[in-house]
Amino acid sequence: MKRKVLLWLSLALMMASLYLVFIYVPTEKEMGIIQRIFYLMVPMGWLALLAFLIVFIGSILYLVKRTSKWDTLAYCSAEIGIVFTTLTLITGSIWAKPVWGVWWTWDEPRLTSTLILWFIYLAYLIVRSFAIEESRGAVFAAIVGIVGFVDLPIVALATTLWRGMHPGPLIFQGGLAPSMLLTLLVSISAFTSLYILLLIQRVSMKNDEMELSTLKRLSS
Amino acid sequence: MNFWSKVLTIAWKDALSEIRTREIIFSVLVFTLLVIVIFNFAFSANQQMIELVAPGILWVTFAFAGVLSLNRSFIMEKEQACLDGLMMCPVSREVIYVGKMLASLLFMLVIEAIALPGFAFLFNLAVLSPQLIAITVSTTIGFVAVGTLFSALAVNTKAREMVLPILFFPITVPIIISAVQASKLALAGEPWTKLSPWLQIIGTFDIIFLAVSFLVFAFIIEE
Amino acid sequence: MVADNGRPTSSLPSWAIEVQGLTKSFGHQLALTGTDLTVRPGEAIVIFGPNGAGKTTLIKVLATIMKPSAGSVKIDGLNLKDNAEEIRCRLGVVSHQTFLYSNLTAYENLEFYSRMYNVPTRTQRIREVVDMVGMISRLYDRVGTLSRGMQQRLSIARSLIHKPSIMLLDEPETGLDQQATAMLWEALKSEGKEKRTILLTTHNLERGLEVGERLLILAQGKITYDKPKQGLDLSELKEAYQHYTRVKA
Known part of the structure; x- marks a missing residue:
C-alpha cells in the first residue's frame, strides 16, 4: 500500500518536473538550452549524497547493533547511490562539453569530488565481495561506509581549494529566478521520493533473496 | 602510562623484526628510487619541466611506497596467527592499532628520509627545507592512520594485496592533493603563510582519521 | 598482573569456566548452537569433535578473540563481556598455530609476550618456562x-609465561612426538602447588581418554x-563418538 502511494507520488512529481524543466522554465540567458540539464544533475547529486548519508547511518547502526537489517539498508542505499553518482557524472560531462568545450574538466571541483565519491563507494561494494566470510564482509563494508562519508567534506574542501573557487557556486550566483527555483525544488522532491521508493523496493528484494538462499541451504 | 608502554612494546617488536629482515624498508626504498628514475624518463629530464612535475612525482611515489609497506604490516601478523596471539594479550584493541601504526610511521619516515635526498640529487632540486619536512611528516601520518586500518582489513580478504590500494587511494585523495600543492609552493620558496591552508587540510585529515580509525579498529580485527 | 595473586581466596568462584547458551554465527553459518559448558577449577576436560x-x-x-553472537560466558566468575582484559591475564592458550614471530628469536618472542602480560622478573621467568619445555639450548635461535615440533614447544612456553590458571588447548599436539607430548602435559598441568584448569580439544580419542x-x-x-x-573405556568412548558425530542425513 505504502509502496503504491509512493509509486504514484513519484510518477506525478516526475511528470510535473519534466513539464517544468522542458516547457515551463525559461531558457537561461548565458548558457542556453544546456542549462536545463541542471534540473536533473543537481537533484541526482543531492540524491547520491542522501543515499551515502543513509549508508553512513546504516553502517554505524550495524556496527553497534549487529542486526543484518541495518547492513541491508546500507548496502541497498549504496547501490542506489552509486547509480545516481554515475548518472551525475554523465550529466555533468554532458553539461561540460558545450560550456567548457571538453567532456571532462578538472577545473570544476564538484565534478572531481563526485568522481572521488564514485571511487569510494565502488570500494564499499567491492570490499564486501572480497571478504572471506559474509558477516565480516558486512563489517568491512560498514567501516568503508563510515570512513568514506567522513572523508567527503575533506575531499570537497581539497578539490575546491585545488582549482580555486572560480566559477563559484555558479548555480546560485545572484540567486535563482523564482521559476527556476520552483523547477529545481519540484525536481528535487521528485528524485527524493523516487529514492525512497527504490530503497524500499531494493531492501525488500534483498530480504527475499536472503530468505531464498536460506531456504535453499535448508533443503540441500 | 600502561597504554603507551604496551604500544611501544608492539612497535618495538615490529622494528626489531624489520631490523632482522629489512623486508619493508629495503625493498620499498629500492622501489621508490626506481619509480623516481622511471618518472625521470617519462618527463625527459628537462629542468623546467622537472620543476613543474616534481611535487607530483614525489607524492605519487610516496603514496605507492606507503601502500607497499602498509600491506606488509599485517601480513606479518597473519603468519602463525600472531594477530590472535596479540589479541589474547591483556590490552585493548586500540593499543594494537596505535602500536602497529607507530611502527609503520617509523618505517615510512625512514624510507622518506633516505628517498628525499635521493630525489633532490636526481632532480637537482633543493627539497630539504623545513616546509617540505613538515609536509612530508604530516602527510605520512595521514597515510599510516588510514593505511593501518585498511591493512588490517585487507589481510582478512581473499585478494589481500589488491584491496589496500582500492581503499587507500580514494580516501587519501585530499591529502595527496594538499601535499602536492604545498610541496609545489615549498619548492618555489614560498613562505609558511602561503602553505598554511594546505597544511591545515592535512592536519585536519590526520586528526579526523586517527580518531575514526582508533574507534573502528576493534570491529575489523574481531570476528 | 599475574593471575595467581590478587584473587580473593575466600570467595573462589565455583566454576572456572561457565558457558550458557553460547551461539556463534558467521552470517548464515552456525558454528555454535546454544551450547552449555561448566568446568570446575583445577579440572582437566577433553572435548572431542570432528x-x-x-x-x-x-x-x-x-x-x-571472537565475540559470541548470543549467550553468556563467565571465566572465574567474571563476565567475559565486561572483563575481557582481566580474563586474558588468567588464560593460557595453545593452538596448532604458534602465535610466534618467525623473524625474532625465541627469547625475543618470549620477551615480547612477557612485556605484554606485565610479567615481573622477565629474564628469570623466560628461562623458567623455556627450561620447562626443554628448549634452553635454542633460546637465541630465530x-x-x-623445526615445527620445537616451535610448538616454544608456543607452550609462551602460553605459560604469565602463570595462567586456565589453559585452553586447541589440538596442541600438532608436530609433537609422543615423548614430548607427555613431558609437556606435565608442564601444562600444574606449576608448583597450583593445579591448572585445562580444556583440551582433540580428535585423538586414546590420548584424550588418557x-x-x-x-x-x-x-x-x-x-x-x-x-x-571413571569407568569409561576406549571402546565405549569410540561408540559414543561415532553415535554423536554421525552426520544426520
Missing part, C-alpha cells in the same frame, strides 16, 4: 629456523555428551 564441529570457535570465544578427567563430545555446535572418566 572437523567443523565448532571446537576452534569455542576456544576462540573463550580466549576473548624461531623460523626451528589425560582427561571428564570427556565431552562437541557435535554440530553443541556439547552432546559429557561423562566423567
Whole structure:
C-alpha cells in the first residue's frame, strides 16, 4: 500500500518536473538550452549524497547493533547511490562539453569530488565481495561506509581549494529566478521520493533473496 | 602510562623484526628510487619541466611506497596467527592499532628520509627545507592512520594485496592533493603563510582519521 | 598482573569456566548452537569433535578473540563481556598455530609476550618456562629456523609465561612426538602447588581418554555428551563418538 502511494507520488512529481524543466522554465540567458540539464544533475547529486548519508547511518547502526537489517539498508542505499553518482557524472560531462568545450574538466571541483565519491563507494561494494566470510564482509563494508562519508567534506574542501573557487557556486550566483527555483525544488522532491521508493523496493528484494538462499541451504 | 608502554612494546617488536629482515624498508626504498628514475624518463629530464612535475612525482611515489609497506604490516601478523596471539594479550584493541601504526610511521619516515635526498640529487632540486619536512611528516601520518586500518582489513580478504590500494587511494585523495600543492609552493620558496591552508587540510585529515580509525579498529580485527 | 595473586581466596568462584547458551554465527553459518559448558577449577576436560564441529570457535570465544553472537560466558566468575582484559591475564592458550614471530628469536618472542602480560622478573621467568619445555639450548635461535615440533614447544612456553590458571588447548599436539607430548602435559598441568584448569580439544580419542578427567563430545555446535572418566573405556568412548558425530542425513 505504502509502496503504491509512493509509486504514484513519484510518477506525478516526475511528470510535473519534466513539464517544468522542458516547457515551463525559461531558457537561461548565458548558457542556453544546456542549462536545463541542471534540473536533473543537481537533484541526482543531492540524491547520491542522501543515499551515502543513509549508508553512513546504516553502517554505524550495524556496527553497534549487529542486526543484518541495518547492513541491508546500507548496502541497498549504496547501490542506489552509486547509480545516481554515475548518472551525475554523465550529466555533468554532458553539461561540460558545450560550456567548457571538453567532456571532462578538472577545473570544476564538484565534478572531481563526485568522481572521488564514485571511487569510494565502488570500494564499499567491492570490499564486501572480497571478504572471506559474509558477516565480516558486512563489517568491512560498514567501516568503508563510515570512513568514506567522513572523508567527503575533506575531499570537497581539497578539490575546491585545488582549482580555486572560480566559477563559484555558479548555480546560485545572484540567486535563482523564482521559476527556476520552483523547477529545481519540484525536481528535487521528485528524485527524493523516487529514492525512497527504490530503497524500499531494493531492501525488500534483498530480504527475499536472503530468505531464498536460506531456504535453499535448508533443503540441500 | 600502561597504554603507551604496551604500544611501544608492539612497535618495538615490529622494528626489531624489520631490523632482522629489512623486508619493508629495503625493498620499498629500492622501489621508490626506481619509480623516481622511471618518472625521470617519462618527463625527459628537462629542468623546467622537472620543476613543474616534481611535487607530483614525489607524492605519487610516496603514496605507492606507503601502500607497499602498509600491506606488509599485517601480513606479518597473519603468519602463525600472531594477530590472535596479540589479541589474547591483556590490552585493548586500540593499543594494537596505535602500536602497529607507530611502527609503520617509523618505517615510512625512514624510507622518506633516505628517498628525499635521493630525489633532490636526481632532480637537482633543493627539497630539504623545513616546509617540505613538515609536509612530508604530516602527510605520512595521514597515510599510516588510514593505511593501518585498511591493512588490517585487507589481510582478512581473499585478494589481500589488491584491496589496500582500492581503499587507500580514494580516501587519501585530499591529502595527496594538499601535499602536492604545498610541496609545489615549498619548492618555489614560498613562505609558511602561503602553505598554511594546505597544511591545515592535512592536519585536519590526520586528526579526523586517527580518531575514526582508533574507534573502528576493534570491529575489523574481531570476528 | 599475574593471575595467581590478587584473587580473593575466600570467595573462589565455583566454576572456572561457565558457558550458557553460547551461539556463534558467521552470517548464515552456525558454528555454535546454544551450547552449555561448566568446568570446575583445577579440572582437566577433553572435548572431542570432528572437523567443523565448532571446537576452534569455542576456544576462540573463550580466549576473548571472537565475540559470541548470543549467550553468556563467565571465566572465574567474571563476565567475559565486561572483563575481557582481566580474563586474558588468567588464560593460557595453545593452538596448532604458534602465535610466534618467525623473524625474532625465541627469547625475543618470549620477551615480547612477557612485556605484554606485565610479567615481573622477565629474564628469570623466560628461562623458567623455556627450561620447562626443554628448549634452553635454542633460546637465541630465530624461531623460523626451528623445526615445527620445537616451535610448538616454544608456543607452550609462551602460553605459560604469565602463570595462567586456565589453559585452553586447541589440538596442541600438532608436530609433537609422543615423548614430548607427555613431558609437556606435565608442564601444562600444574606449576608448583597450583593445579591448572585445562580444556583440551582433540580428535585423538586414546590420548584424550588418557589425560582427561571428564570427556565431552562437541557435535554440530553443541556439547552432546559429557561423562566423567571413571569407568569409561576406549571402546565405549569410540561408540559414543561415532553415535554423536554421525552426520544426520
